[in-house]
Amino acid sequence: MRMIVCIKQVPDTADVKIDPRTNTLVREGVRSVVNPFDLYAVEEALRLRERIGGQVTALTMGPPQADQALRDVLAMGVDDAVLLSDRAFAGSDTWATSYTLALAIRKLGGADILLFGKQAADGDTAQVGPGVATQLDLPQITYVRRVVSVDQAANAPGGALVAERLLDNGHETIRTSLPCVLTVVKEINEPRFQSLTGLRRARKAVIRRWGAKELEADPKRIGLDGSPTRVVRIFPPKLRSGGVMLQGSPDAMVAELVGKLKDLVGKAS
Amino acid sequence: MKQLTISEKLCTSCGACVSACPFGALRMESVAVVDCNLCTLCGACVDACPVSAITRPESAAAVPVTDVIWRDVWVFAEVEDGHIHPVVLELLGEGRRLADQLGERLVAVLPGHETQRLVAPLVVGGADHVLVVDRPELACFQDEPYTAVLTELIRRHHPAIVLCGATTVGRSLIPRVAILANAGLTADCTALAIDPKTRRLLQTRPAFGGNIYATIECPVSRPQMATVRPKVMKPLAADPARKGEVRLDQVADALLAARAVRIGYTAEVSNTANIAEADIIVAGGRGLLKAENFRLLEDLARELGAAVGASRAAVDAGWMPYSHQIGQTGKTVCPRLYIACGISGQIQHLAGMSSSDVIVAINKDATAPIFKTATYGIVGDVVALLPKLTEAFRAAKQRA
Numbered sequence: 001m002r003m004i005v006c007i008k009q010v011p012d013t014a015d016v017k018i019d020p021r022t023n024t025l026v027r028e029g030v031r032s033v034v035n036p037f038d039l040y041a042v043e044e045a046l047r048l049r050e051r052i053g054g055q056v057t058a059l060t061m062g063p064p065q066a067d068q069a070l071r072d073v074l075a076m077g078v079d080d081a082v083l084l085s086d087r088a089f090a091g092s093d094t095w096a097t098s099y100t101l102a103l104a105i106r107k108l109g110g111a112d113i114l115l116f117g118k119q120a121a122d123g124d125t126a127q128v129g130p131g132v133a134t135q136l137d138l139p140q141i142t143y144v145r146r147v148v149s150v151d152q153a154a155n156a157p158g159g160a161l162v163a164e165r166l167l168d169n170g171h172e173t174i175r176t177s178l179p180c181v182l183t184v185v186k187e188i189n190e191p192r193f194q195s196l197t198g199l200r201r202a203r204k205a206v207i208r209r210w211g212a213k214e215l216e217a218d219p220k221r222i223g224l225d226g227s228p229t230r231v232v233r234i235f236p237p238k239l240r241s242g243g244v245m246l247q248g249s250p251d252a253m254v255a256e257l258v259g260k261l262k263d264l265v266g267k268a269s
Numbered sequence: 270m271k272q273l274t275i276s277e278k279l280c281t282s283c284g285a286c287v288s289a290c291p292f293g294a295l296r297m298e299s300v301a302v303v304d305c306n307l308c309t310l311c312g313a314c315v316d317a318c319p320v321s322a323i324t325r326p327e328s329a330a331a332v333p334v335t336d337v338i339w340r341d342v343w344v345f346a347e348v349e350d351g352h353i354h355p356v357v358l359e360l361l362g363e364g365r366r367l368a369d370q371l372g373e374r375l376v377a378v379l380p381g382h383e384t385q386r387l388v389a390p391l392v393v394g395g396a397d398h399v400l401v402v403d404r405p406e407l408a409c410f411q412d413e414p415y416t417a418v419l420t421e422l423i424r425r426h427h428p429a430i431v432l433c434g435a436t437t438v439g440r441s442l443i444p445r446v447a448i449l450a451n452a453g454l455t456a457d458c459t460a461l462a463i464d465p466k467t468r469r470l471l472q473t474r475p476a477f478g479g480n481i482y483a484t485i486e487c488p489v490s491r492p493q494m495a496t497v498r499p500k501v502m503k504p505l506a507a508d509p510a511r512k513g514e515v516r517l518d519q520v521a522d523a524l525l526a527a528r529a530v531r532i533g534y535t536a537e538v539s540n541t542a543n544i545a546e547a548d549i550i551v552a553g554g555r556g557l558l559k560a561e562n563f564r565l566l567e568d569l570a571r572e573l574g575a576a577v578g579a580s581r582a583a584v585d586a587g588w589m590p591y592s593h594q595i596g597q598t599g600k601t602v603c604p605r606l607y608i609a610c611g612i613s614g615q616i617q618h619l620a621g622m623s624s625s626d627v628i629v630a631i632n633k634d635a636t637a638p639i640f641k642t643a644t645y646g647i648v649g650d651v652v653a654l655l656p657k658l659t660e661a662f663r664a665a666k667q668r669a
Contacts, residue, residue: 130440169536175532220271231485257629
């Protein structure tokens with residue numbers, strides 16, 4: 001079973017602070033980490049490998065320093081890793097990113113299961129998993145909370161996978177042929193820590209680095225030129241107007257609060 | 270290679286760009302200097318520079334301009350458990366405004382099965398036109414046939430704008446359609462507008478967990494696609510006198526094939542409402558101290574007709590299931606009233622709820638960050654206050 005996990009390096013949101021004076025993000029000293037959602041995808045790939053055997057490759061697109069994100073998941077036990085890094089990729093939106101990742105996955109010879117975190121913690125778009133699935137014309141199951149079974153013999157050629165998808169109002173069970181794309185939610189597992197031997201292996205690992213040329217990418221479909229969307233403005237959120245701290249005895253505060261919320265609550269019911 | 274250009278002549282080394290950059294790609298030497306490995310060409314610094322010293326490279330046309338005329342505003346009519354999803358009516362309300370501004374039609378697109386009774390609410394909700402594809406294969410949402418049908422309809426009718434709720438279904442379906450349609454897509458928008466000069470759709474969305482907002486447009490490609498967060502847009506007042514046309518389109522059988530097939534569905538059995546759709550949410554965190562105390566929260570929720578949410582700490586402690594988690598690793602909500610009980614208000618939690626209309630915080634720690642976001646704050650013992658609050662709301666209702 002071949003598995004490819006696509007990951008993204010993001011700023012550690014636990015470190016992100018807002019400058020109270022300018023109301024902008026303070027980026028100084030903010031560490032870069034593997035997108036927390038992607039760790040669940042890595043963990044699930046490792047668990048599938050333990051269950052049914054196979055190989056797990058980690059793939060990321062980013063600046064040269066995204067190398068570290070790949071080493072972090074190599075230390076968890078991923079077999080090998082590929083970094084897509086090229087100035088020509090800069091300014092990619094989710095369309096161009098999906099295209100670029102799909103080229104790399106084809107160059108790797110494809111996989112039986114492609115795994116993604118449900119979304120990245122910086123952009124929050126949740127578009128790249130389904131985008132890659134579509135670029136490769138593969139079926140997908142998004143928001144997976146449990147992989148129920150993988151059967152490589154079922155209705156060959158690729159086999160079949162059954163998983164539960166978390167919906168807004170419950171969950172559904174979906175059966176798909178392989179190869180397929182999964183995007184996973186936090187509920188699916190508890191990611192393992194890096195092991196000492198893993199860290200040692202990760203330090204020494206040779207990470208393949210591919211650019212636009214190696215991928216034979218169409219220059220009109222990568223980077224800024226390949227991105228149908230453009231950011232026209234970035235601005236800080238409006239500060240919430242200062243709140244009111246209620247004062248007095250517990251009973252007095254409760255009475256005051258109920259008074260203030262009376263209209264709001266009445267409308268809803 | 271495409272990169273920012275910073276004019277040494279114009280730059281006054283004021284540093285505005287350095288603090289504006291969300292990616293830490295700029296630093297100040299004698300003039301501003303950009304690290305090309307970090308720069309994503311997002312343009313935040315271009316807007317921030319008071320002397321217009323920074324210019325961003327222009328993108329070549331991503332898609333060849335064709336002579337097709339793209340017009341009309343489409344809303345994907347998501348169906349959940351046999352009913353039109355509430356977010357569809359919100360999108361029709363917003364879509365009506367956009368369509369009127371453009372002087373174009375508002376079209377609800379309804380793929381499904383046995384759809385007759387679903388058409389009326391769409392017309393009453395603002396649609397001029399309902400475009401229906403009715404096939405048994407579309408009886409429930411499945412990613413592939415829905416993708417194929419929506420893409421085919423876009424190729425046939427050339428809408429200028431396609432809107433969809435940022436629900437689980439929308440966030441799975443629309444990225445697939447955008448790839449096939451060669452279209453730009455903006456996720457999770459919280460504001461939409463039409464640029465009066467270019468007639469382009471301006472799509473505003475939060476990023477970095479709500480710490481910054483970006484306005485995005487599609488200069489060339491069509492349609493302009495966006496998913497929109499539930500509960501942000503306002504539905505129109507239902508007008509039973511509204512008239513709309515219904516058009517039934519046929520599609521080829523090949524479009525209805527699915528490799529990923531739904532084989533089971535379990536609705537979550539819960540005595541309280543779904544948090545993504547709730548008008549009122551009462552949420553509990555570590556300050557509730559133990560699982561049993563969530564009953565106090567449920568009592569209040571029942572009294573208010575509210576949904577119960579939880580912080581990550583409460584979910585990790587096993588007090589509530591993950592499906593109730595609010596925050597960056599859980600769900601994003603924006604109810605009209607959010608009551609945070611024993612939640613300190615870490616940045617990750619705020620990312621999931623800070624756009625709520627009114628926020629009430631109850632916490633024993635007066636310095637908890639949640640109070641900075643709260644409309645009304647109470648410092649006190651939440652376990653003791655919750656029953657009092659439930660009782661007080663009950664008494665107020667009886668008086669009314």
